[in-house]
Amino acid sequence: MDEIRESLLKESKAARRDKFGRAISFSALLLIVVVVVSIFYFVASKGLATFFVNKVNIWDFLTGTKWAPGQVDAHGKAFVGAAPMITGSFLVTFLSALIATPFAIGTAVFMTEISPKRGAKILGPVTELLVGIPSVVYGFIGVSVLVPFMRATFGGSGFGILSGSMVLFVMILPTVTSMTVDTLKAVPRHYRESALALGATRWQMIYKVILRGATPGILTAVVFGMARAFGEALAVQMVVGNAALMPQNLTSPAATLTSVLTQGIGNTVMGSLENNALWSLALILLLMSLVFNTVIRAIAKKGAM
Amino acid sequence: MTNKILKTRNVRLYYGEKEALHGINLSYEPTGINALIGPSGSGKSTYLRTLNRMHDLTDYVTVNGTFTFKGQDIYAPNMDVVELRKEIGMVFQQPNPFPFSIYDNVAFGIRISGEKDKAILDERVETSLKQAAIWDEVKDSLHKSALSLSGGQQQRVSIARALATQPQVLLLDEPTAALDPVSSHKVEDTLMSLRDQYAMIIVTHSMSQASRISDQTAFFMDGHLVEVNATKKIFMNPDKQETQDYISGRFG
Numbered sequence: 001m002d003e004i005r006e007s008l009l010k011e012s013k014a015a016r017r018d019k020f021g022r023a024i025s026f027s028a029l030l031l032i033v034v035v036v037v038s039i040f041y042f043v044a045s046k047g048l049a050t051f052f053v054n055k056v057n058i059w060d061f062l063t064g065t066k067w068a069p070g071q072v073d074a075h076g077k078a079f080v081g082a083a084p085m086i087t088g089s090f091l092v093t094f095l096s097a098l099i100a101t102p103f104a105i106g107t108a109v110f111m112t113e114i115s116p117k118r119g120a121k122i123l124g125p126v127t128e129l130l131v132g133i134p135s136v137v138y139g140f141i142g143v144s145v146l147v148p149f150m151r152a153t154f155g156g157s158g159f160g161i162l163s164g165s166m167v168l169f170v171m172i173l174p175t176v177t178s179m180t181v182d183t184l185k186a187v188p189r190h191y192r193e194s195a196l197a198l199g200a201t202r203w204q205m206i207y208k209v210i211l212r213g214a215t216p217g218i219l220t221a222v223v224f225g226m227a228r229a230f231g232e233a234l235a236v237q238m239v240v241g242n243a244a245l246m247p248q249n250l251t252s253p254a255a256t257l258t259s260v261l262t263q264g265i266g267n268t269v270m271g272s273l274e275n276n277a278l279w280s281l282a283l284i285l286l287l288m289s290l291v292f293n294t295v296i297r298a299i300a301k302k303g304a305m
Numbered sequence: 306m307t308n309k310i311l312k313t314r315n316v317r318l319y320y321g322e323k324e325a326l327h328g329i330n331l332s333y334e335p336t337g338i339n340a341l342i343g344p345s346g347s348g349k350s351t352y353l354r355t356l357n358r359m360h361d362l363t364d365y366v367t368v369n370g371t372f373t374f375k376g377q378d379i380y381a382p383n384m385d386v387v388e389l390r391k392e393i394g395m396v397f398q399q400p401n402p403f404p405f406s407i408y409d410n411v412a413f414g415i416r417i418s419g420e421k422d423k424a425i426l427d428e429r430v431e432t433s434l435k436q437a438a439i440w441d442e443v444k445d446s447l448h449k450s451a452l453s454l455s456g457g458q459q460q461r462v463s464i465a466r467a468l469a470t471q472p473q474v475l476l477l478d479e480p481t482a483a484l485d486p487v488s489s490h491k492v493e494d495t496l497m498s499l500r501d502q503y504a505m506i507i508v509t510h511s512m513s514q515a516s517r518i519s520d521q522t523a524f525f526m527d528g529h530l531v532e533v534n535a536t537k538k539i540f541m542n543p544d545k546q547e548t549q550d551y552i553s554g555r556f557g
Contacts, residue, residue: 190401194463197357198414199391199470208417213404 040286047283050276056080061280067244067260069274080277082257084246086284089256091161091247092236093229096168100176101222105211107173108180113206124181130174139238142167147239154251159241162250167235172225179224183217184210219299227292231285233258257281310335310504311356311393311474316370318351318360326352329370329530331523335473338496338505340515340536343525344551349508352525353476356506357393358386374474391418394467398479400459402451402466407434407443410451410462414470429469437465438495457488461495468499475499477507481514493518512552516540524548 050056056078064081072078107127111119146166151158187210195205211218241253244260261281268275309332318326326348333339341349351360358379360366372379379389391414402410411430420426430447434440439461443454451462460480467475477496481489489511496505497518509515515522516536523533524547532545543549 188401190397190399191403193359193362194395194397194401194403194466195413196362197359197390197395197397198417198466199387199389200413200417201387204417208413209403 043279043282043286046276046279048280050080050273050280054078054273054276056273056277061277062086065246067255069268069277078273078277080273080280082277082281082284084244085255085257085260085281088161088164088240088247088254089230089258089288091250091254092164092168092240092256093226095161095165095250096172096229097176097222097226099165099169100173100225101218103169104173104176104180104221104225105218107177108184109206109211111177111181112184113202113210119181127174127178127181130170131178135171135232135235136238138167138171139235142235142239150251156251157241157253158251159239159253160249160251161240161247161254164236164240164254164256165250167239168229168232171232171235172229175228176221176225179221180214180218183214183221186217187213216299216302220296223292223296223299227289227296230288230292231258233262237262257285261285308335309333310375312371312373313356314371316352316355316368316372318348318355318369319367321365325528326355327528329525331530331533333474333504333506334521335504336501337520338500338507338518340519340522341506341508341525342510342512342515342522342551343531345510346527347525348528349525350478351528353478353506353508356474356476357390357395359395361386391470392472393474393476394470394472395476396460396463396467396478396480398482400456400463400483402454402459402462404450404452406448407451407454407462408447411465411469413466418470429471430465433465433469434462436468436495436499437461438491438498439465455488457484457491460484460488460492464492464495472503474504474506477505479508479510482510489514512540524551526551 050061051058060077061080061082063083064079065083066079066081067084068079070078107123111123142163146163147158149158150156150160150163154162191209191213192205195209196202200208236256237259240256240259242255242259242263243253244255245253247254261278264274264278268278312332314330316326316329316331317324329348329352331339331352341353343349354360355368355370355372356379358368360368368380374389374393378384403413405413408430411433412426415426415429420429431440431444434443439458442458443462451459454462460483464475464480480496481492484492493514496507499505500518500520507515507519519536521533522536522539524531524539524543524545526547532539532543532548534544539548540552543552
């Protein structure tokens with residue numbers, strides 16, 4: 001009896017291993033949380049310093065249209081109007097998503113419904129390959145092919161919102177496509193069968209049942225693509241023109257939050273207004289990615305009902 | 306014999322090279338319930354799905370035999386499958402309404418044939434739901450999602466959806482297999498109330514269900530049609546020993 005009692009009370013090897021495994025995964029989780037929180041804290045403290053230390057009016061910052069943090073106007077206020085970059089970022093994001101969505105849906109429908117075999121064999125790997133191409137390559141192709149084309153077609157320098165949107169469209173297309181494919185594949189087979197059994201043609205089945213059932217998933221895919229477009233820096237910077245001016249039209253040189261950030265952050269002194277103003281831009285980026293995330297979660301929640 | 310609405314002769318079906326149905330001969334009256342019984346894998350569902358050409362969806366399946374619906378060859382090259390499926394409706398094992406409102410579910414089949422008139426849609430939706438004996442339960446919530454209903458209600462909405470295209474034949478693939486006894490009973494009552502207007506062909510694993518509701522019963526085994534007869538005869542005094550054994554629960 002005592003032996004059994006002893007073995008019951010003593011911690012077994014398996015139980016110790018269990019504890020050890022739990023400790024490892026918990027510490028990994030803790031590390032991630034610490035990293036995320038510190039990033040938020042760091043960006044927020046730097047970004048808010050513009051308003052609290054350098055006393056820039058938040059409203060002026062969001063709506064001002066002149067960006068030249070090194071210079072001051074007649075009242076001694078620095079030019080830190082971020083509106084051109086905010087506008088630029090939103091324009092390239094929405095335009096690229098607008099162009100990418102129909103292409104992504106079309107490709108995904110072809111891959112899942114119309115020709116699943118060729119879809120799995122050719123288009124699937126191609127899409128995955130496109131995801132893996134470094135953004136500098138997209139940017140380089142943009143500069144050497146797209147920009148001259150825009151210059152020849154619309155005049156001007158060829159750099160601008162339109163070029164940025166086109167490059168981003170190609171960059172987010174594979175992401176949106178492959179997520180849409182996953183959504184369409186997740187539509188239960190019985191929806192297809194019962195639609196056909198009711199006398200639907202294949203096209204009616206696709207757009208009245210499958211696409212309708214997959215709408216939440218497709219929206220999520222598009223918002224994911226938008227999040228990626230909003231945060232993309234390098235490729236956009238190469239083709240957008242990098243003039244921190246309110247965009248007059250789609251082909252005039254412009255700037256995005258990311259392009260101004262990547263260009264300026266190495267050329268400013270830590271703690272100066274110029275530097276803090278850039279952090280404020282980063283804060284906007286971070287907040288926007290939070291917004292995108294929330295939207296994705298909200299859609300997923302609504303779709304699950 | 307001449308007033309049969311649907312006739313199938315020498316039905317053979319191949320999965321690739323393998324023959325899964327070995328020459329089935331069955332025909333159906335314009336009204337009444339026909340039960341297809343038999344052990345799992347005996348080919349009842351496979352056979353059922355040849356009747357509205359659902360096997361067209363899978364490319365490695367070949368179907369041979371003569372199928373005539375009101376004298377028309379179902380597998381004729383110029384047969385409009387879309388129209389055929391409006392005449393021969395189907396209800397599946399899993400209650401599977403679309404993730405739309407109840408109204409949109411039932412109206413689906415009518416809308417895809419191009420009907421837009423709201424009055425006609427309303428009327429047909431109401432009639433179909435009444436026929437499926439679910440109108441009283443859902444009439445106040447027609448615009449709620451069909452997925453919010455219970456399994457039994459969903460299955461009756463699926464039946465209403467199939468009836469809305471005004472078919473002549475209704476194929477039912479184990480329509481109560483996923484339901485609890487109370488819901489099954491309601492679905493059975495629904496089918497009974499429709500027996501004078503439609504030819505119904507129901508695949509079922511429940512022997513008691515077949516004996517309760519059907520007029521004709523066909524017993525399948527290993528891709529063969531062992532015996533087909535009036536339900537009473539099959540259950541009281543079958544001709545074949547295998548049928549007797551299956552019905553009395555000696556195998557399957």
